Amino acid sequence: MHEMPVTQAFLDMALEHADGRRVTDIYLQVGRMSAIVPDTVEVFFEYLSKDTLAEGARLHFEILPVAMTCQDCGRQLDLSEWSDDAPHIIMQKAFVRGCECGSKNLRVTGGVTFGLVSIDVEPGEDH
Amino acid sequence: MTKNIPILKEVTEANSLLADGLRAAFAQNRVLVLNIIASPGAGKTSLLERTIEQLNGELQISVIEGDPTTSIDAERIAAVGMPVVQINTGGGCHLEARQIQRAMDQLDVSNADVVIIENVGNLLCPTGWDLGEDIKVVVASLPEGDDKPLKYPMAFLTAQALVINKVDLEPYIPSKVAVMRENALRINPDLAVFEVSCITGQGIQEWLDWIRGELTRKRSAVK
Numbered sequence: 529m530h531e532m533p534v535t536q537a538f539l540d541m542a543l544e545h546a547d548g549r550r551v552t553d554i555y556l557q558v559g560r561m562s563a564i565v566p567d568t569v570e571v572f573f574e575y576l577s578k579d580t581l582a583e584g585a586r587l588h589f590e591i592l593p594v595a596m597t598c599q600d601c602g603r604q605l606d607l608s609e610w611s612d613d614a615p616h617i618i619m620q621k622a623f624v625r626g627c628e629c630g631s632k633n634l635r636v637t638g639g640v641t642f643g644l645v646s647i648d649v650e651p652g653e654d655h
Numbered sequence: 656m657t658k659n660i661p662i663l664k665e666v667t668e669a670n671s672l673l674a675d676g677l678r679a680a681f682a683q684n685r686v687l688v689l690n691i692i693a694s695p696g697a698g699k700t701s702l703l704e705r706t707i708e709q710l711n712g713e714l715q716i717s718v719i720e721g722d723p724t725t726s727i728d729a730e731r732i733a734a735v736g737m738p739v740v741q742i743n744t745g746g747g748c749h750l751e752a753r754q755i756q757r758a759m760d761q762l763d764v765s766n767a768d769v770v771i772i773e774n775v776g777n778l779l780c781p782t783g784w785d786l787g788e789d790i791k792v793v794v795a796s797l798p799e800g801d802d803k804p805l806k807y808p809m810a811f812l813t814a815q816a817l818v819i820n821k822v823d824l825e826p827y828i829p830s831k832v833a834v835m836r837e838n839a840l841r842i843n844p845d846l847a848v849f850e851v852s853c854i855t856g857q858g859i860q861e862w863l864d865w866i867r868g869e870l871t872r873k874r875s876a877v878k
Contacts, residue, residue: 541668561812563782640812642665648657
């Protein structure tokens, strides 16, 4: 449900940057902690883009992993061995193990955003 | 031959820009703004009622109520005697900055000390939408389960304060205050945590002192 307003938001941004040209592809970055479900975005996009210059555009999702940083030594933790786990499980495991420096003072520093990277547009008459 | 146009922006950027404008306007009025986020039934409105009753006569508080429908919550706040605007999202699961901007037309904050925005009851959607607040407060009630912070990490990660409500029910349920506190602080060690009961009044004074302190802090920063 909450994917609808964010879908409308990136659709608006894409159309603004397309400046009257047809949008063929939209490249998005979805953090694993962002609680955005790509399949749901697709459904809303199909509905919201109807009769706009982005109708029929392909959506490309790059999934960004959860990233955590040690607040004491500044290291970014290697969480790759748990990459198939759910984000909250990754966090739990990281907090139990801590940083290699021994600190458990960790912060989530990545995988929380939903970004619009770029769009592909067809050449327009005056561009 | 298509052409690639780089954009590299957060999807919610338009909202964030609007929120920055609101924040500047609030700062000019020297108003502290709280955005209260919680699941339905956690006790957001009850916390507001206790807060307003206790601070009545000391601080001028204005309230913006967000709900999918009805003005039940606004009526509860108006009954306590504070200016309130109800926003009905028509089913929408969170408030956005443009709704706050519209609410400002109906709410004169020039004499207000604190504006409290009660977001739509939901722990997922409101977290990504900046409303121009100074502080996000997450309210989690003990009966919801002490593992709530682990299930909805974004709410706890983006908040600066946590109010654990309904702590008076602890003897009757498996959920434990200490465990909820620990789970929340794991996700966000900077959280200011308050253990309260809006029914018995336990912990409310500490919460009010914190609001007073944050208002003072903001006013000394904005001369």
